[in-house]
Amino acid sequence: MDAESLMGLAGGLIGLIAAAIGIYIAFRAFGYFEYLGGSNIPAGKRPVPKSELMRRLRRLGNRSNPFKIIDSGKSDFEVDWTIIDAKWLLGTSWANKKYHAWLYADDKRKTVRYCEMITEWKAGITDSGFGFRATLFRGVVLFQKERAAMWSIDKDGKIGKIYDYKFDPMDVKGIFKRIANDNGWEFVQVVTPMHASHE
Secondary structure (H helix, E strand, C coil), X not given: CCHHHHXXXXXXXXXXXXXXXXXXXXXXXXXXXXXXXXXXXCCCCCCCCHHHHHHHHHCCCCXXXXXXXXXXXXXXXXXXXXXXXXXXXXXXXXXXXEEEEEEEEXXXXXXXEEEEEEEEEXXXXXXXXXXXXXXXXXXXXXXXXXXXXXXXXXXXXXXXXXXXXXXXXHHHHHHHHHHHHHCXXXXXXXXXXXXXXXX
16 A cells, blocks of 8 residues: 555544544533433432422422522423613613523432523623623533622612622522432433423
8 A cells, every 4th residue: 555545544534533523522512421310319318209309399489599490391390590680871781690490300310400501691881891792601500609799870860789699500509409419319410401301
């Protein structure tokens, strides 16, 4: 085999390896290798029936918590927390930030699966200058703690505090994890809502 043929063969092999890596990354991104639970049930805890677990989790949707629990067609329920929803400078500037999660209790594996999403929209004059910004994150939030406050002219023309908030996703998912574990269920975070659903 001559040098030109060897080069062609090597190039083809490199192309196949690159394609395989690309396919693997794509599958990972869509969550096809996601761990869905079933092997880390808390030791010494007997899992309560799913109906009882759901009753205990749904009780978290009360006035003492900053989030709401809403019914869902695909998951057992969804968690919704409006962190900021404010307008200022006579309504010419605004900010909206939300935390959302999908929760599904897999009765076969005794696993609570949980997927998070954070959305943020800011427009006008904000704490970072003038302009428009939109961000969306969906999957597993590993670490995020925020504290922010802003004073300006409000939408009615009065000077005052526009918003003042603390945000830590663990304030929400930590509660769900503790209740799941205390009731003998594993708690697993997943990267796509598809894996926190009945389908």
